Structure formats: C-alpha cells, structure tokens
Amino acid sequence: QVQLVESGGGLVQAGGSLRLSCAASGRTFSVYAMAWFRQAPGKEREFVAAITWGGGSTYYAESAKGRFTISRDNAKNTVYLQMNGPKPEDTAVYYCTAGNRIQRFVRPGDYDYWGQGTQVTVSS
Numbered sequence: 001q002v003q004l005v006e007s008g009g010g011l012v013q014a015g016g017s018l019r020l021s022c023a024a025s026g027r028t029f030s031v032y033a034m035a036w037f038r039q040a041p042g043k044e045r046e047f048v049a050a051i052t053w054g055g056g057s058t059y060y061a062e063s064a065k066g067r068f069t070i071s072r073d074n075a076k077n078t079v080y081l082q083m084n085g086p087k088p089e090d091t092a093v094y095y096c097t098a099g100n101r102i103q104r105f106v107r108p109g110d111y112d113y114w115g116q117g118t119q120v121t122v123s124s
Contacts, residue, residue, distance in 0.1 A: 002031060002113040002123065004098060004115035005025075006022050007020070007022075007023075008020040009094060009119045009120045010119075010120070011123060012017075012121070012122055012123070013027055014086060014087055014124050015038065016086065019082050020096075021078055022080070024077040028115050029097075030100050032052065032053060032054075032101060032102055033050050033051060033098070033105065034097065035070075035096075035099075036048040036096060039093050039095070040044060040091060041054045045095070047107075048064050048094070049064050049070035050070065050105040051059065051070045051072050053074070056072065059105045059107030066080050067084055068096065069081065069082040069084070072082065079089075079096065081094070089122075090120065091121050092119075092120060093119050094117065094119075095115055096114070097113060097114045108117050
C-alpha cells in the first residue's frame with residue numbers, strides 16, 4: 001500500500017501562485033508514476049499533470065501547459081504541483097495519485113492510490 005497526503009491548497013488570487021505538495025509513504029518503491037487530477041463541483045475528475053518516478057518524464061493536460069509545473073523529490077518521496085498564473089476556472093479539489101502500472105496517464109482508473117484531496121480556490 002501507498003499512502004498519499006496532499007497539502008498546500010487554499011485561496012489564491014488569479015494571476016498569483018500556489019504550490020501543492022503530495023507526500024508518499026509506504027511501498028513507494030512500487031510506484032511507476034504520480035499525478036495530479038482535479039475535480040470541480042458537478043464535473044468529472046480530470047487529469048492535470050503526471051511525472052514518472054524514475055526518469056522524471058512529465059505529461060500535462062493542455063489546460064496546464066505553460067502554467068503548471070509538476071516535479072518530484074525522490075529523497076523526500078514528495079511530488080509538487082507549482083501553479084503559476086491560476087485562473088478562476090482552476091478552482092477545484094486537487095487530488096494526488098500514484099500508480100504501479102499505467103497505460104494512459106489521463107485515465108483515473110489506471111492509478112492505484114489516491115490522496116484525500118486539497119481544495120484550491122482561485123478568486124478573480
């Protein structure tokens with residue numbers, strides 16, 4: 001099992017910046033990649049960004065490219081999501097997730113472990 005704990009959410013003004021953190025514990029050696037998804041009220045959970053644990057390859061949703069950056073610190077077993085220039089439409093609960101075998105990074109069902117989520121609210 002892998003446990004994931006997110007932190008760093010809160011209220012931010014549009015155009016500001018915010019950094020989310022996700023600390024992993026447990027059988028982290030089995031993790032192939034970690035990712036951030038988000039879910040706004042009344043909407044489906046959607047992919048934001050992913051990073052492979054070993055090579056550090058990154059993948060982004062079109063909505064995140066150029067604004068958000070995913071990174072990892074292997075020594076701390078922590079993944080980050082740096083959000084620069086957030087917009088009101090980025091308001092959502094952000095979830096950290098990890099998977100052992102992932103075929104499609106954008107597909108929530110490919111991931112094995114999920115955090116409890118952290119609320120991000122972007123004010124205009």
